[in-house]
Amino acid sequence: MRKTINFNKGFIPCAILSCLIILTGVVGLFVKGINFGLDFKPGLIEEVRVAEPVANIVYNGSAKISLDMNAGQMDLVITGTGIENETKSFNFAVLSTVSQLAAELNKVADVHMTVTDGSYETTKLFLNSAVSNQLTNTPMYLYPAGTSTITTDDLRSALGDESVAIKQLGNGADASYQIRMAVSEGDAQNDLQTAVNEKLYSKFGKENVAIVKTDFIGAGMSKSTTRKSIFMFICVIVLIWVYAAIRFHWDFALGSVIALLHDTLIMFTFICWSGMEFSTTVLAAVLTIVGYSINATVVILDRIRYNLKMMPEAKNFDDILNRSLSDTLTRSILTTATTLFAVLALFIFTTGSIKDFSLAMIVGLISGIYSSIYISSAFISFSRRNWKAEYGVHHSLKNGPVSVVEE
Numbered sequence: 001m002r003k004t005i006n007f008n009k010g011f012i013p014c015a016i017l018s019c020l021i022i023l024t025g026v027v028g029l030f031v032k033g034i035n036f037g038l039d040f041k042p043g044l045i046e047e048v049r050v051a052e053p054v055a056n057i058v059y060n061g062s063a064k065i066s067l068d069m070n071a072g073q074m075d076l077v078i079t080g081t082g083i084e085n086e087t088k089s090f091n092f093a094v095l096s097t098v099s100q101l102a103a104e105l106n107k108v109a110d111v112h113m114t115v116t117d118g119s120y121e122t123t124k125l126f127l128n129s130a131v132s133n134q135l136t137n138t139p140m141y142l143y144p145a146g147t148s149t150i151t152t153d154d155l156r157s158a159l160g161d162e163s164v165a166i167k168q169l170g171n172g173a174d175a176s177y178q179i180r181m182a183v184s185e186g187d188a189q190n191d192l193q194t195a196v197n198e199k200l201y202s203k204f205g206k207e208n209v210a211i212v213k214t215d216f217i218g219a220g221m222s223k224s225t226t227r228k229s230i231f232m233f234i235c236v237i238v239l240i241w242v243y244a245a246i247r248f249h250w251d252f253a254l255g256s257v258i259a260l261l262h263d264t265l266i267m268f269t270f271i272c273w274s275g276m277e278f279s280t281t282v283l284a285a286v287l288t289i290v291g292y293s294i295n296a297t298v299v300i301l302d303r304i305r306y307n308l309k310m311m312p313e314a315k316n317f318d319d320i321l322n323r324s325l326s327d328t329l330t331r332s333i334l335t336t337a338t339t340l341f342a343v344l345a346l347f348i349f350t351t352g353s354i355k356d357f358s359l360a361m362i363v364g365l366i367s368g369i370y371s372s373i374y375i376s377s378a379f380i381s382f383s384r385r386n387w388k389a390e391y392g393v394h395h396s397l398k399n400g401p402v403s404v405v406e407e
Contacts, residue, residue, distance in 0.1 A: 003326065004322050004323050004326045005325065005326045005329070006322055007322050007325045007373060007374070007377065008318040008321060008322055008377075010374055011374060011378035011381055012378075014370070014374035014375070014378065015375070015378055018262055018266075018375060021266060021269055022262075022266065022269060024269060025266075025272055028272035028273045029268075029272055032272055032273065032275065033272070034268070034271060034272060034278050035271075035275050035276065035277050035278060036277075036278050037165070037277040037278055037279030037280070037282075040229075040278065041182045042182070042216075043182040043192075043216075044179070044180070044181045044192050044193055044214070045178065045214070045215040045216070046178070046179045046193065046196060046211060046213070046214045046215075047169065047176050047177065047178050047211070047212040047213040047214075048155075048176065048177055048179060048200065048209060048210065048212060049126070049143060049145075049148060049177070049209075049210045049212055050148055050150045050177075050200075050204050050208055050209055050210075051143050051144055051147045051148055051208060052116070052144075052147070052207075052208055053116065053141035053142055053144075053207055053208070054098050054115065054116055054117040054118075054120045054125070054142055054143070054144045055098050055101075055102060055113055055114060055115045055116060055117075055141070055142040056113070056114050056140060056141045056142065057105065057111065057112070057113045057114075057135060057139065057140045057142070058111075058114075058136070058137050058138070058139050058140070059110055059112075059135035059136060059137065060110045060112070061109060061110030061111075062080070063078055063079065063080040063110075064079045064080045064134065065077065065078050065079075065111070065135040066133045066134050066135070067127075067133050067134075067135055067140065068133060069125065069127055072091070072092055072093070073090055073092055074089070074090045074092070074101070074122075075087055075088070075089050075090075076088045076089075076090075076105075076108060076111070076135075090104055090105065092122040092123050095122055096122060096123075097118060097119055097120065097121065098115055098117065098119070098120045098121075098122060098142070099115060099118030099119070101122050102114075102115045111135065114139075117144070120144050124144060124145040124146060125142045125143065125144065125145075126142075126143050126145060126212065127143070127210070128140075128141060128143070128209075128210040128211055129210075129211050129212060129213060129214065130197065130211035130214065141207055141210070143210045145174055146174045148174070148175050148176075150177075150204070152167075152177065154203075155179065157203070158199055158200055158202070158203035158204065159179070159181075159196065159199050159200075160199065161181070164179060164180070164181050165180040165181070166178070166179055176212055179196065181196060193214060197209070197211070225280075229280075229283055232287075233264075233286075233287070236290055237257055237260060237261070237290075240253075240256065240257060240260065240290075240294050241253045241254070241256070241257045244256045244257075244294075244298070244301070247298075248302075248305060251379070251383040252301050252304075252380060254379065254383075255297075255301075255375075255376035255377070255380045255383070256294055256297045258375060258376060258379050259293060259297055259371040259372055259375045259376035260290050260293055260294060262371045262375045263289055263290070263293050263364055263367045263368050263371050264290065266364075266367040267285075267289065267360060267363055267364050267367065270363045271360070276356055276360070277356060279356070281353040281354070281356060281357045282353075282356055284357065285356075285357045285358075285360035285361050285364060286360065286364070288361065288364070289360075289361065289364030289368055292364070292365070293364070293367075293368035293371060293372060296332055296335065296336070296368060296369060297371075297372040297376050299328055299331065299332070300324060300328050300332075300372055300376070300377065301376075303324040303327050304321065304324040304380070306324075307320045307324050307327075308320060311323065317380075317384040318381055321377055321380070321381055325377060329373075332369055332372065333369070336365055336366075336369045339365060340362065340365050340366075343358050343361045343362055343365065344358075344362065346358035346361075347359055347362060
């Protein structure tokens with residue numbers, strides 16, 4: 001039989017320690033605040049590609065011509081020539097190279113396509129979405145996919161702002177890059193986009209930068225994301241309480257929820273004082289810890305319920321708590337340690353948002369094993385301070401149901 005450790009002697013000191021740590025988190029919230037990421041702030045999301053164009057198109061006529069292009073064909077919609085909405089289509093299955101496309105386009109009156117690399121496949125061409133699709137005497141460039149040679153570091157150097165989030169989409173030469181930047185209070189979103197694009201043009205050349213897609217996250221959307229995150233967290237906590245209350249008893253369930261809230265507050269204390277960016281990735285880490293922590297707590301609660309039946313000689317509830325915590329201690333340590341090894345590997349060998357995720361997980365894992373032993377158990381011990389052996393799992397009813405969890 002395992003030696004019984006008197007965990008109950010640490011309940012009050014650990015409760016005081018946790019309160020002090022959480023209090024520093026409250027102070028940090030007012031002193032430093034939470035460094036919300038772009039998922040929770042209004043800002044700009046822009047996808048860009050940097051590549052040398054393989055061709056450009058100009059139009060010197062009096063009609064209006066708009067150019068639309070997809071993976072299968074290019075359409076020229078011509079208006080103002082007496083024949084309204086005349087459309088000329090150029091099928092890429094037939095015109096498979098840039099040279100073939102140029103030969104056909106140059107047959108259209110006043111349209112001229114200049115080619116720098118005629119061998120490139122037409123199905124891999126794309127346009128700069130930041131410019132109008134109206135053909136004018138200003139060149140409209142056609143860009144090739146699969147020729148990019150820049151990196152995220154090159155983009156960050158061009159923008160000169162470490163707070164900008166840059167994510168690579170795709171691999172190798174086919175990569176495009178998503179730029180995320182928050183809008184400062186009082187700044188206009190269009191001004192931010194112009195400033196970003198001007199920096200890119202200055203670094204790589206205006207004709208070599210293609211804006212694939214631009215989105216703005218408004219203040220309303222960022223607030224909606226925040227509200228949904230809070231609502232999701234509350235739903236998780238309520239569902240966990242309902243599950244634990246049905247499976248065990250209300251005070252067991254409340255002790256579990258208190259432990260989960262404790263872990264969440266500890267993580268937010270760390271986030272405040274470390275200055276870590278709070279993004280949806282870090283939120284995922286918080287919710288992961290909530291699920292992980294309740295698993296460790298449920299194992300302990302099941303052992304408590306089992307020992308309530310198996311220890312009729314117990315004089316007080318703390319004896320059962322100490323026995324149950326001693327029984328499950330090895331399992332709790334080994335489970336946390338093996339998970340911690342994997343998370344440490346992520347922290348050491350990754351960068352960016354994954355590194356933040358792993359760091360938040362490390363803090364949460366340590367807090368989770370601590371709270372499952374000293375926080376939830378402390379509350380249950382307090383709620384059952386007048387417990388008698390004949391009550392069983394309940395406060396006053398005899399012979400509550402027994403369940404065994406195999407270790």
